[in-house]
Amino acid sequence: MPTFVRLLHREPWLLGEGFVESQTEIIAWATLVGREEFITALLDLNPAVLRRQPPKSQAIKFAFACANTHVIPVLTSIWALPDDLPHAAGMGDLARVK
Numbered sequence: 001m002p003t004f005v006r007l008l009h010r011e012p013w014l015l016g017e018g019f020v021e022s023q024t025e026i027i028a029w030a031t032l033v034g035r036e037e038f039i040t041a042l043l044d045l046n047p048a049v050l051r052r053q054p055p056k057s058q059a060i061k062f063a064f065a066c067a068n069t070h071v072i073p074v075l076t077s078i079w080a081l082p083d084d085l086p087h088a089a090g091m092g093d094l095a096r097v098k
């Protein structure tokens with residue numbers, strides 16, 4: 001983790017517009033393995049992925065598929081959680097499920 005953060009500080013161009021796809025891939029990878037701290041560290045540096053229309057990503061799907069729903073609150077700062085029955089059930093929101 002410290003190496004990741006140092007790299008982003010040393011190479012701030014990685015946070016720019018030309019690297020939104022790479023930023024999205026880092027977030028998806030971190031979601032797959034349940035490493036919320038990597039997502040948070042990246043987002044704390046205000047990457048371009050936060051400053052524009054969100055690119056397509058399967059990160060939320062990965063969070064549910066890999067039982068890493070603890071990262072959903074961080075992901076929703078970029079992508080909206082679908083307002084449907086499967087996602088409400090996956091989040092344990094019984095009121096919305098009813």
